[in-house]
Structures are given as C-alpha cells and as structure tokens.
Amino acid sequence: MRCLVLPAISVMAVIAFFSALTPIATAAITAKPDQVRAAFIYNLTNFVNWRDREFIQAGDCFTIQVLGNRTIARNLKLLTDNEKIWGRPFKIEYRDSPAQINNCHILYMDNSVTETISPDLIRELNESDILTIGDSSLFLEKGGIIALIEKNKRIQVVINLSAAKKTGFSFDAQLLKVARIFSPSKEQ
Amino acid sequence: MTTGNAPMSALLFSLLLSIVLVADFPGSGLAITKDATLLYLKNLSIQQLASIEVTSVSKTEEKLSDADAAVYVITSEDIRRSGMTSIPEILRMVPGLQVSRIDGNNWAISARGFNAWFADKLLVLVDGRSVYTPLFSGVFWNIQDTLLDDIDRIEVIRGPGATLWGANAVNGVINIITKKAKKTKGGLLKGGGGNIEQGFGAVRYGGKIGTRGYYRAYAKYFNRGAFETKEGRSADDQWHMGRAGFRLDFDLSKESSLTLEGGICDGQTHDRLSPNYLLQVEQPHFQKLTTDYTGGDLLGRWTHRSGSGSSTTFKWYVDRTDWNSNYIKETRDTLDLDFQHSFKVFSRNSIVWGLEYRMYHDNIPRTSYFDFDPKSRINNMFSGFFQDQITIIPEKLDFTIGTKLEHNDFSGFEIQPSGRFRFKPTANQTLWAAISRAVRTPSRADHDMNVLVGSFRTGPVTNVLLYKGNDHFDSEEVVAYEAGYRVVPKKRFSLDISAFYNVYWGLRGLAPSSKASKANFTLPGRTRVIALVLKNQFHENSYGVEVAGTVQLARWWKTSLNYSWLKLRLHTSQQMVGQELDEGNVPENQFSIRSYMDLPWNLQFDTLFFYVDSLRDMNIPSYTRLDIRLGWNPAKDVSVDLKLQNLLDDRHPEYINVGPLVSSQVPRSVYGKVTWKF
Known part of the structure; x- marks a missing residue:
C-alpha cells in the first residue's frame, strides 16, 4: 500500500503542474475559429438539400472551393481525408480570386474577399446551385446563404432563408434548430 | 457521440491533449495538437460544435503582426492592469519611448531621442485630433486625458509617419483611440485615493438611442499631491483637473456611420520656476507658478464603406485650449x-489618398517674460x-510608396515621401x-518669440538674456532608414525587433x-540685453534597436519584456549656445518587464519593472522602478485595486529641465480604488 502512495502523489503533482501550464487542460475545449468553421462546413453537408439532386451527384468528387482562406482549406483537407459523401470522395481546392471559381458544390468565402466583391457575384453562384458559405453578416447582406459568424466566443450558424428559398436550398430541422435566421432589417 | 457524453469526453480529450502538448512542449509539435483538435471537432454534432468556445486574435493584433513599421499597441487590458492613472505614465510600457517625469504635472516624452519638456518630434492624436501644439511644437501632456476605461487602445508608431499623418511625425506618432459607444453601455462609477493620488472619481453612463445609435457621457476629477525635492520636502507641484465628455455613434445605413464626440476640461497646476530664468537678480529664490488650464473640443466623423472595398472618411474638429499664468498666457x-x-485597383493596388486643411488662431498677450510679435496670428x-x-x-x-505634400505659412511647401517593403x-x-523623410515644421515660437530667460549682474549693469525667434527659421528634417522582424511562432510567444538609423539636418540651436534689441520689454535703466537668435544649426545622427517580446508562461500568467538601445551623435563645429540636443540627454539602455497573473479567488497580481539608464549630461543617475498592483473582483461588477508605485527607492529624479521649470523627484506612492459597473 505504502509503496503506491509516493508514485501516486508524484503523478498527481506532475498532472497538476502541467495542467496549470496547459491552456486547454484547465478549461473546456477551446479551438481556433477557423477549426470550428471547417468542422461546421464538413458537417453541414448532411443537413442541406440541393434543389437539383443531379447537380450534387455530378462529377467524380464532391468539390469544396475555399476563397481567400488557406487555413480553412487546409483544415477541410484534414477533415475530409479518406471520407466520402454520397459515395464519392471530397475534393478541397483553394482559390486566390473569384475569377478562379469553377465547378464546385460548396464555395467558402473569406471576409477579406466578401468586402471586395459585388452582390451580383454571390447571386450568380447561388443560381448555379453552389452553396455559398461565408463568415460575416456582410456576406449575408450581399446575398450569401450561410454565414459562420463568431459571436460571444462561439461560432454561430446564421442562415439567409430568403436567399436560400430563391435559389432552392432547403435545410433539415436539426440544422434550423441550431441556426439563427438572418433578417436584414434587424442586422446592424 | 451523444450530447450527454460531451463534457466527460471533453475532459478526457483535454487530458490527452495536455499530454501531447507537454510531450513536445519546446519542439514543433503544435501541428499535432492542432490536428488533434480538428479530429475531435470532426466527431461532434452540430449542436456541440455550436457550443465550442473559440479564441481568436483581434483585428488590431492581426494587423499589428503584419505591419510594415515599428508599431506597439497598448490594449485596454494593459491600461487596466498597469494601474497607471494618466496617459503619459501608461506610455512607459512602450519600448523605444523615453518617458521622464519633470515634476508632479509635467512630462518629457519622446521616441528615439530628443527628449525635452516640449519634445517636438512626436505627433500625438486623440481619435484623429492632433494635440500637438504649434506654439512651442510639442504636447502639453498634463491636459491630455480622458476616462482611461474608455480607451480602446493606444497605437504607438516609432519612426517617421509623416506620409500618412502629416508634419511633426518625425520620430513617431501616438494614436489614442477611444472605444465605440456601443462598447460602453451601462454605468461605471469609480473612486479612490492615496498619498499622491489624493482623491479621484469618475462616472460614466452609456446606452442606446433608437435602433441605430449609441451614446456615452462621462465626468472625472482628480487631485494629485506634490512630488518631493531632493531633500524630501514638498516640491509644491500639486495639481487638480476636472473633465467631462461624450461620444455618439450612429449607423446611418449598413455602409455608413457617423461619430460625434467632444469634451471640456478645467484645471490648475502648480510648479516652481528657477530663479536663473527670472529677472530676480536680488532674490535668488524659487518662484511659485500657478497655471490655469481650460479646454474644449468637438469632433465629427462620417465613414462610408462601399461593397467594392473602398472607404471614404470625412472628419472635422474644433479645439480650444487656454492656459494662463504669470509667466505665459495663450x-x-x-x-x-x-x-x-x-x-483597390486591379486587385493588386491598395490606394489611399487624402486632403486636409487646418487653421490655427492664437492670442498670446505679453507678460513680463514673453513677447510674441505679432501677438495674434491666423495660420x-x-x-x-x-x-x-x-x-x-x-x-x-508587397511594396508601399507614397508622399505627403504640405504647405504651411512658415516654411512653405514640404514634401514627405516614404517607401516601405514587406516580406512574409x-x-x-x-x-x-x-x-x-519627415519634417518638423517651425513653431509659432520659432518665428515670433521673444523671451527673457535670465539675468546676471556685472558691476552696476544688469545683463538680461533674450531668446529671439527667427522669420527665416526653416523646418528641421530627417531621413530615416528602418528595418524590422516580427515573429509569432506560437500563441504563447511573440518577438518584435526593429532597428533604425536617422540623419537629421537643420536642428534648432541658438546663435x-x-x-x-530689447523687443517690447520695459527694462530698468542700466540693463544690457544679450540677444540670441534661433537658427537651423545642427546636423545629427541617431541609431538604435528596440525589442519587444511576450511570453505566456501559463494560462494564468503572461509576461512582456521590452528592451531598447539608443545612440545619438551630434555633428557641429559651431559654437553652441543653450542648445538642448546633447548626446547624453537620452537613456542609452532601457529595459522593462511586465507580469500579469490571474490567481484563484478572483485575484490578480501584476508587476511592472523598469530600468532606465543614466542621462549623463543632466547628471541623472540610472534608476529602477517597481510597481505592484493587486486586483480583486469580489463580485462580477465590482473590482477593488491596490497599487504601489516606485517601491525600490524613497524618491528619484528622472529629468533636469533645461528651461524655467524646476524638476522634482518621483516619490514612492500608493493608492486604492473601487470600480462598480452597473
């Protein structure tokens, strides 16, 4: 019995010392916003219904293009590695400028890009059945469909229902329960 | 994984993660932990994802790590935890700044040398309003104040910032930026006191106007006791000041916003004047000086950000300052x-351009010592x-190139170009x-001043020394070469190094x-006037290195370390009279450590340590300063602070003023404070 006490105490002391040193161990899990955003994008695909089933089944891969944020692209690559959706692998592509967008199913746009583009571009994307995801309310104001907005240290899913209806996207109840619905008049 | 399991699995996961982190703590294992977090997130449900706490670097910090200049930012957290009670004292935290207390209510503050009571090479802006006075060129630090809780951040740019900010940003720019009214909703009441801070209090209230507007208004008052003389007696330099202000922010539409802010202040300072500077041949005693300050300002700003990434700002302000003493009035x-x-043009060019007009109107009545000719001017x-x-x-x-073209009444057109490159x-x-390249434009005093600065007796004749302005006084100029390196390898560690080499021409001297001439002074019969005139005389080089680092030693313990090294070399063959540019007037080495500790039971223990090298030519020895703050939050909205300043010595001098003010020494001090938010 006695021979166990000393190792037990030293193990506890080591854990106590390192847990004080480690930011993550002492509190609940914290993550980088772009990690949580990537996880959301990966997860969302299960709760979104495209107007055109054929469109999402077209091509060899399910393609997500990321505009202006290399971290998100990298995180998505790690998340989707060896994963399949509707029987097909994911393909993650990083894009520098809006001119390089082509043939994708989901387009994620960083706010640095959102600030510089006109609403026409997003409308065009929506009309070609691409699910547009951004990270700011400005993105929704410009007609984007889903925004992953950081608020009160959480990432909040905000859905622009009117834009989604126009272009024929619908969402499962499970997602709508978590999400906030964007209403242009109330936004600052 | 079900929702009910989440806390338990999070705990297990965090333990696992801590082991991973610890195992490769000094190594390059960050990628593993990053990916581990991702893999954990991957298996969460949408509800669980929505509840994950995120930590992110703020916008300003992001910009800071990218800046192509020697930038240092003091955050509102730094201000709160420093326990400092005035803006000039807060600036001690900035590497490469020289902050010296002349007496109880006057400071000499400069970047990269040339420090003086009116250090004329540092531009200071409060929400875009210049508080640099064109009277003597410099800043009256004792009237620069606001409710410190309302300051969002103080950005200090060392090195010339004239291309963007305008003339007089020769060695640096200080931007004091207050919080938006949206961020200061609700009430704040605070008060406290101690041996030097003899009593202070402040109240602020903010809220919403309609659906699109926010407001706040505040009032504050302080009464600060005197510092000490070398012998430990009162230096009679006590002061008090009251201040009130407001800020309104309106969102006119999604793209445009409007800000209106203003304030008034009223106060009184006491100082001692040196007999050497007074016409008191018979009675060589210090003379007490009382100065009354009043001031007011109002600023409006309209900003429009359009969808195409362009933004337009129109800003105006009016400002009145009035100081009144027996020595000088303005x-x-x-x-x-x-x-x-x-x-933006062609996605590769970010263009900024602007126009500015400023008008000054002053009135400087004659006193026994000062005579400005003309007495009043519009510039x-x-x-x-x-x-x-x-x-x-x-x-x-990327590469940034730009220039400012400016016209002023004294030196005409000035071109202030800059070129910068950045590699990531x-x-x-x-x-x-x-x-x-940047210039320090001539001040009103450089041009129009006549000041009597002292007298001595030879036989029956009284000799009086007169400093005269010069209509041909031109701008002082600098060409600065700078470089820097900044790295944030891990969240817990950052390092910022900058180095500079500056060449100055036409620095002010007396000949x-x-x-x-005896100007318009009435002097007794047997008086001889010895006149010295201001001239662009000196050529000088300076060089130095500034280092700033932060280390997060634990989740509850953050430290910052700053070091700066500075050298000045004066080149002149001429006879120098009364010049203030001595090489030995700057501390060659400065070093500081800040430590913020979050302790259990809602306690905070914060330490500030400063080492400042000697000022050789002023015979100011090097000094160390230790400050301690103990903070306690007994309830969510209440905080109690105990601050001990200058623990290491009874008193020490920081600066010998070259001028009429008699310097005093900074004593040990203590104060307590209670803040209530509602």
Whole structure:
C-alpha cells in the first residue's frame, strides 16, 4: 500500500503542474475559429438539400472551393481525408480570386474577399446551385446563404432563408434548430 | 457521440491533449495538437460544435503582426492592469519611448531621442485630433486625458509617419483611440485615493438611442499631491483637473456611420520656476507658478464603406485650449477638415489618398517674460497625400510608396515621401524595411518669440538674456532608414525587433544675434540685453534597436519584456549656445518587464519593472522602478485595486529641465480604488 502512495502523489503533482501550464487542460475545449468553421462546413453537408439532386451527384468528387482562406482549406483537407459523401470522395481546392471559381458544390468565402466583391457575384453562384458559405453578416447582406459568424466566443450558424428559398436550398430541422435566421432589417 | 457524453469526453480529450502538448512542449509539435483538435471537432454534432468556445486574435493584433513599421499597441487590458492613472505614465510600457517625469504635472516624452519638456518630434492624436501644439511644437501632456476605461487602445508608431499623418511625425506618432459607444453601455462609477493620488472619481453612463445609435457621457476629477525635492520636502507641484465628455455613434445605413464626440476640461497646476530664468537678480529664490488650464473640443466623423472595398472618411474638429499664468498666457483655436479615400485597383493596388486643411488662431498677450510679435496670428495649413500599396506576390511580398505634400505659412511647401517593403516568408513572420523623410515644421515660437530667460549682474549693469525667434527659421528634417522582424511562432510567444538609423539636418540651436534689441520689454535703466537668435544649426545622427517580446508562461500568467538601445551623435563645429540636443540627454539602455497573473479567488497580481539608464549630461543617475498592483473582483461588477508605485527607492529624479521649470523627484506612492459597473 505504502509503496503506491509516493508514485501516486508524484503523478498527481506532475498532472497538476502541467495542467496549470496547459491552456486547454484547465478549461473546456477551446479551438481556433477557423477549426470550428471547417468542422461546421464538413458537417453541414448532411443537413442541406440541393434543389437539383443531379447537380450534387455530378462529377467524380464532391468539390469544396475555399476563397481567400488557406487555413480553412487546409483544415477541410484534414477533415475530409479518406471520407466520402454520397459515395464519392471530397475534393478541397483553394482559390486566390473569384475569377478562379469553377465547378464546385460548396464555395467558402473569406471576409477579406466578401468586402471586395459585388452582390451580383454571390447571386450568380447561388443560381448555379453552389452553396455559398461565408463568415460575416456582410456576406449575408450581399446575398450569401450561410454565414459562420463568431459571436460571444462561439461560432454561430446564421442562415439567409430568403436567399436560400430563391435559389432552392432547403435545410433539415436539426440544422434550423441550431441556426439563427438572418433578417436584414434587424442586422446592424 | 451523444450530447450527454460531451463534457466527460471533453475532459478526457483535454487530458490527452495536455499530454501531447507537454510531450513536445519546446519542439514543433503544435501541428499535432492542432490536428488533434480538428479530429475531435470532426466527431461532434452540430449542436456541440455550436457550443465550442473559440479564441481568436483581434483585428488590431492581426494587423499589428503584419505591419510594415515599428508599431506597439497598448490594449485596454494593459491600461487596466498597469494601474497607471494618466496617459503619459501608461506610455512607459512602450519600448523605444523615453518617458521622464519633470515634476508632479509635467512630462518629457519622446521616441528615439530628443527628449525635452516640449519634445517636438512626436505627433500625438486623440481619435484623429492632433494635440500637438504649434506654439512651442510639442504636447502639453498634463491636459491630455480622458476616462482611461474608455480607451480602446493606444497605437504607438516609432519612426517617421509623416506620409500618412502629416508634419511633426518625425520620430513617431501616438494614436489614442477611444472605444465605440456601443462598447460602453451601462454605468461605471469609480473612486479612490492615496498619498499622491489624493482623491479621484469618475462616472460614466452609456446606452442606446433608437435602433441605430449609441451614446456615452462621462465626468472625472482628480487631485494629485506634490512630488518631493531632493531633500524630501514638498516640491509644491500639486495639481487638480476636472473633465467631462461624450461620444455618439450612429449607423446611418449598413455602409455608413457617423461619430460625434467632444469634451471640456478645467484645471490648475502648480510648479516652481528657477530663479536663473527670472529677472530676480536680488532674490535668488524659487518662484511659485500657478497655471490655469481650460479646454474644449468637438469632433465629427462620417465613414462610408462601399461593397467594392473602398472607404471614404470625412472628419472635422474644433479645439480650444487656454492656459494662463504669470509667466505665459495663450489662447488657441483650431479648426481642421480632413478627407480620406481608400480603394483597390486591379486587385493588386491598395490606394489611399487624402486632403486636409487646418487653421490655427492664437492670442498670446505679453507678460513680463514673453513677447510674441505679432501677438495674434491666423495660420493656415493645407496638405494632400497619396499612398499605393502594391502587392507583388499575394500574402508574401508587397511594396508601399507614397508622399505627403504640405504647405504651411512658415516654411512653405514640404514634401514627405516614404517607401516601405514587406516580406512574409511564412504566415507568422514579417520582415520589413523603410526609408522616409519627415519634417518638423517651425513653431509659432520659432518665428515670433521673444523671451527673457535670465539675468546676471556685472558691476552696476544688469545683463538680461533674450531668446529671439527667427522669420527665416526653416523646418528641421530627417531621413530615416528602418528595418524590422516580427515573429509569432506560437500563441504563447511573440518577438518584435526593429532597428533604425536617422540623419537629421537643420536642428534648432541658438546663435548670437548681430542686432541688439530689447523687443517690447520695459527694462530698468542700466540693463544690457544679450540677444540670441534661433537658427537651423545642427546636423545629427541617431541609431538604435528596440525589442519587444511576450511570453505566456501559463494560462494564468503572461509576461512582456521590452528592451531598447539608443545612440545619438551630434555633428557641429559651431559654437553652441543653450542648445538642448546633447548626446547624453537620452537613456542609452532601457529595459522593462511586465507580469500579469490571474490567481484563484478572483485575484490578480501584476508587476511592472523598469530600468532606465543614466542621462549623463543632466547628471541623472540610472534608476529602477517597481510597481505592484493587486486586483480583486469580489463580485462580477465590482473590482477593488491596490497599487504601489516606485517601491525600490524613497524618491528619484528622472529629468533636469533645461528651461524655467524646476524638476522634482518621483516619490514612492500608493493608492486604492473601487470600480462598480452597473
């Protein structure tokens, strides 16, 4: 019995010392916003219904293009590695400028890009059945469909229902329960 | 995984993660932990994802790590935890700044040398309003104040910032930026006191106006006791000041916003004047000086950000300052109109351009010591600037080139160009270099001043020394070469190094005047006037290195370390009279450590340590200073602070003023404070 006490105490002391040193161990899990955003994008695909089933089944891969944020692209690559959706692998592509967008199913746009583009571009994307995801309310104001907005240290899913209806996207109840619905008049 | 399991699995996961982290703590294991977090997130449900706490670097910090200049930001957290009670004292935290207390209510503050009571090479702005006075060129630090809780951040840029900010940003720019009214909703009440801080209090209230507007208003007052003389007696330099202000922010539409802010202040300072500077041949005693200050300002700003990434700002302000003593009196009104437009061209050019007009109207009545000729003046200043940031390789390499063209009544047109390049080898490293030219434009005093600075007796004749302004006094100029490296390898550690080499021409000095003149002073019969006139005389080099680092030792313990090294070399063959540019007037080495500790039971224990090298030519020995703050939050909205300043010595001098003010020594001090938010 006695021979166990000393190792037990030293193990506890080591854990106590390192847990004080480690930011993550002492509190609940914290993550980088772009990690949580990537996880959301990966997860969302299960709760979104495209107007055109054929469109999402077209091509060899399910393609997500990321505009202006290399971290998100990298995180998505790690998340989707060896994963399949509707029987097909994911393909993650990083894009520098809006001119390089082509043939994708989901387009994620960083706010640095959102600030510089006109609403026409997003409308065009929506009309070609691409699910547009951004990270700011400005993105929704410009007609984007889903925004992953950081608020009160959480990432909040905000859905622009009117834009989604126009272009024929619908969402499962499970997602709508978590999400906030964007209403242009109330936004600052 | 079900929702019910989440806390338990989070705990297990965090333990696992801590082991991973610890196992490769000094190594390059960050990628593993990052990916581990991702893999954990991957298996969460949408509900669980929505509840994950995120930590992110704020916008300003992001910009800071990218900046192509020697920038240092003091956050509102730094201000709160420093326990400092005035803006000039807060600036001690900035590497490369020299902050010296002359007496209880006067400071000498400068960047990269040339420190003096009116250090004339540092531009200071409060929400874009210049508080640099064109009277003597410099800043009256004792009237620069606001409710410190309302300051969002203080950005300090060392090195010339004239291309963007305008003349007199020769060695640096300090931007004091207050919080938006939206961020200061609700009430705040605070009060406290101690041996030097003899009593202070402040109240602020903020809220919403309609659906699109926010407001706040505040009032504050303090009464500060006197510092000490070398012998430990009262230096009679106590002061008190009251201040009130407001800020309104309106969102006119999604794209445009309007800000209106203003304030008034009223106070009184006490100082001692040196007999050497007074016409008191018979009675060589210190004379007490009482100065009354009043001031007011009002600023409006309209900002429009359009969808195409362009933004337009129109800003105006009016400002009145009035100081009144037996020694010197001045009333000054300022009007400023400012327009700025930024936009992108061909996705690779970020262009900013602007126009500014400023008008000063002053009135400087004659006293026994000062005579300005003319007594009152209206001065106009026009300027325009253009800057283009050209992206060569996106997110890797860019080049910024620009210039300011300015016209003032004293020195005419001034061109202040700059070129900077920035290279980011990786996302967390920045290398930058810059060359810029900036000028210190002539002040009203440089041109129009006559001041009697002392007298001595030879036989039956009284000799009086007169300093005279010079209508041909031109701008002082600098060409600065700078470079820097910044790295944030891990969240817990950052390092910022900058180095500079500056060449100055036409620095102000005094030369014997050929013309005998007694200006308009009435002097007794047997008086001989020795006149010295201001001239652009000196050529000087300076060079130095500044290092700033932060280390997060634990989740509850953050430290910052700053070091700066500075050298000045004066080149002149001429006879120097009364010049204030001695090489030995700057501390060659400065070092500081800040430590913030979050302890259990809602306690905070914060330490500030400063080492400042000697000022050789002033015979000021080097000094160390230790401050301790103990903070306690007994309830969510209540905080109690105990602050001990200057623990290491009874008192120490920081500066010997070259001028009429008699310096005093900084004593040990203590104060307590209670803050209640509602």
